[in-house]
Amino acid sequence: MSTDHSQLVAQSSASASGTPDSGLAPTPGPQIPADVSKRPPGPWVVLWKKFSRNPYAMSGLIVLLVFIIAGILAPKLTKFDPAAIDLMFPNLKPGAEGHLLGTDELGRDVFTRLLYSARISLMIGFSVALASVAIGSVIGAISGYFGGWVDTVFMRIVDVMNSVPSLFLNILFMAIFGSQIKYMILILALTSWMSIARLVRGTFLQLREMQYVEAAKAIGVSSWGIIFRHLLRNASFPIIVNATLMVGGAILSESALSYLGLGVQAPKASWGVMLSNAQEFMLVDPMQAVYPGLCILLVVLAVNFIGDGIRDALDPRQQVTKSRRRLEKWRKNYSKSGN
């Protein structure tokens, strides 16, 4: 999706440099013969350039990639089974009997369980973000584009969803539907699409009166065509920022639910499950509680850094902050010399 999209955006920005996506760009027409070597970089390239200059964002990206690769390659990286109980060797110290981080109270290899938890947590995190982007964009698009009573109804639903703390809603839903991973993804998405819907709706309210929308309407583009091809694309960057931050939130929610015993269930490994085990056996082996929490912290921090990095890269006000910093410095010096 991203490559296809970037090409389209690059094309349109090349054909009508300066003006936003004209809506007519993909149709073959009198295109400005663009000198390829002088073509201004597309928005994705600019984004990446700014993003890669941000040390926090880049280290976040690296950490996240490490976790993703570790999750994918989990069966290759360890010879143990995450659920295999070995009562001969409970609570081993790190390094003993080939267990890199030791074993838990049932003799399960801690390192292996951490790896498989990464798998589940990241899978849930990304699926939830994708699902809530899907739900949120559709609802936000419909209510922003059509307005009227549809908008009122959807926005009341958003109000309702926002008026119960999401952890409570998650617990309630999990209790009703049972603790299966597919339900958990659905439930977490159902309790977190609201911010995306608000954002998309806001963008649509701003843009639906634009001339290029009118032009698209005039040449007979259907409502759905306008929504998906011309309007939603303009909200894509803020959606990406929001979705990135949502991954972190979803991972936190997943571990919280699993910790409470309502999420991923015991034989399966999840950082939350591991923490709740670790708390029970705190007196025996205090280190068991450290690793899973550290993993959650690292992944969520990484994702948040990436999200903030993208936002900063997109934010034209970034320069303002810099000049403000200079101003502050100047003011400090000035006031010192003044007094």
Next chain:
Amino acid sequence: MTEYLIRRVLQSVLVIFLITLLTFLLIHAAPGGPTKVMLSPGLSPEVLEQQAKNLGLDKPIPVQYVHWIGDLLQGDLGYTFKNHIAVSDLLWPRIANTFILMGAAWLVSLVISIPWGIYNSTKVYGLSDQTASFISYLGFAMPTFWFGILLQQWLSIKLDWFPLSDMHSRGHEGDIGDLFMHLVLPVTVLALGFLASYMKYARSSMLEVLDQDYIRTARAKGVQERKVVFRHALRNALIPIITILGLDLPILVAGATLTENVFNWPGMGRWFVEMANSREYSALMSITIVIAVMVVIGNLVADILYAVVDPRVKLGKQGGKAA
């Protein structure tokens, strides 16, 4: 103003109504529905039917809903299936316990975060500001229950400074000093979460105001920096902060689910999880409604507060629509 008030109140009532409808439908959409779960297994069909009749489960769903709403409006929150105890008898003491915990955490975090945030806004990117933003990042990314477990291990098991969990030591119920010792760890955990967001709000709100023209004017007139910050900027910066605090009011009774579970605090959140694990649907429904009502009232109060505090907000037809 009156018109706006009426509109907002009506809107809130509508939202609460929708919440009750949604919760009710959800419970009835559950696989098996309440009928299966509410009734004891292993009974003969005749007894089952009788029980269903006693609980009113044989009636059509709309009728059941109306009955339920009627009971709710009279303050009857239903009974637990297990021991047939009135939910309201169990609910209010737990709300009080949560309120003690959250209130303490809230106060602590306010006292620290607001002044700190304001100070940081005057020294952007200084050492204190960097520290604060580091703490904020930690507060947002750290799973609260993990922080709680770590504190337990370090301060309670290893150093034995504070009790591990619960609200009172056995035989010390009502002892304020004992309660205080039990409060320290959970309050620390909760305060970190609050701190992270309030500090950010205070700082950014102040920064926004400090960027305004009238601040520049004040400075240009030669007003002392201290006066600029406290007299000109702070007053206006407090408006959004107050709104945020209003929006957070309901968290005082609802926000500590994880911390309560870690520290075995006998509050709302832990009870909710207990009820969820034993599938006590009527208790779950009532708790959800009670929390939702508090949240809606909190939002309402925040909105009204905002209008009262900020003279620039003119509420009329336009104001109502924007909400």
